[in-house]
Amino acid sequence: MLHIRKVFKKAMLASFIIFSLLLLIITGAVLLWQTTDEGRLPAKTAVVLHAVNNNLVDLDINVKPPRIVSGGTEGEAVLLREDIFIPVQGDAQIPVRIYRPRGEGPFPVVLYxxxxxxxxxxxxxxxxxxxxxxxxxxxxxxxxxxxxRLAPENIFPAAVxxxxxxxxxxxxxxxxxxxDPDKISVMGDSAGGNIATVITQMAxxxxGPEVAAQVLFYPLTxxxxxxLASREVxxxxxxxxxxxxxxxxREAYAPEEWMWKHPYSSPLHAEDLSGLPPALIITAEFDPLRDEGEQYAEKLSGDGVLVQGSRYRGVMHGFVSFHEVMQSGRNGMQEAVVFLRRAxxxxxxxxxxxxxIKEPPQGLSRIREQTEAFAIAAYLLGRSGADLIIRE
Structure with a gap:
């Protein structure tokens, strides 16, 4: 019996040492990933960027957030989905995806x-x-x-x-x-944000059709x-x-210089933005497009358009695509939802x-983000180690 107790104590001690070493390695990795020349990143942002930039998960930034931590679908209603084609200029047709709630409506409409x-x-x-x-x-x-339609096969102004x-x-x-045809809002991110706001000018x-509101996530303007400092940094x-x-x-979509200056490609330089619908413009701290998005908000406001602008600190371009995994992404989506309901x-x-200025998650949300970040880091390190063993 004494011998068994000694073996058990040694096993427990060994397990504790191994756990401590693993925790130290994970902590060190997260701290390393958080440290950049441009500033210290929140832990969740750091591990997501590390995963994407090192191809450690089956993920493209434009595809879907990593399914490492569950979430993001709780409370979502059952939707009806339909994929169709609609005609556009030049006898072409483009795919369109439609989601709508169950029920009789009429429901407000969002063109994304x-x-x-x-x-x-x-x-x-x-x-x-x-x-x-x-x-x-x-x-x-x-x-x-x-x-x-996309470039380079289809150049400006095909997309708009x-x-x-x-x-x-x-x-x-x-x-x-x-x-409800009288309650149409437009919405888009990055290049899509550019298109969303440009078509309000065109309308x-x-x-053309009256647009109730526009929601732009980190738009190219x-x-x-x-x-622009954000483009440089x-x-x-x-x-x-x-x-x-x-x-x-630019070379693919707007290959000629006159196209760069057109208000339907570069809305930041439009002479007059008055009469456009109320706008929510969301930008990200660590994003080359941050400054032009915020300057566009200022220009809209200067031309008499009601504008709500938010900069989310500690996140990168595309962060709302990660709303299933990042609290800041969920916050950005929730802000958009509130704005659309006001519309x-x-x-x-x-x-x-x-x-x-929207600060990174605080309090209990920050604790959750940190915990999940360490869990993701452990997964990534484990996967990296497994890949090395397989290659060997």
């Missing part, structure tokens, strides 16, 4: 444009499906997402013309989808070479968008524009 640098291979309906479902479920809206045609189609067909200029690609990709996007009621208020 996916990001992806305007180019083939960087984004599409499948890559943004989690955003579409979340928006439809939590706003009780019919969400219509057109897969506009497709977007405007989709807006007209949405107004004409809203009732058949149990949507104004062409006396200019193709010009401007001295966060353009390495580590934060999921690089200067080289931005240059490729439905028309209750925006009339406050002056100020940029709201």
């Amino acid at each position: 444009f996916h990001g992806g640098a305007f180019m083939e291979g960087y984004g599409g309906l499948n890559t943004h499906d989690n955003i579409l479902r979340y928006t439809a479920s939590h706003t009780g809206s019919v969400v219509i997402a057109p897969a506009y 013309e497709d977007g405007y045609t989709a807006l007209e189609w949405t107004e004409e067909n809203a009732e058949s989808l149990k949507g 104004r200029d062409r006396d 200019t193709f010009r070479e401007l001295p 966060y353009d390495s690609g580590y934060y999921l968008l690089s200067r080289s990709v931005m240059h490729q996007a 439905e009621s028309g209750n925006f208020g009339s406050s002056d524009y100020t940029l709201n």
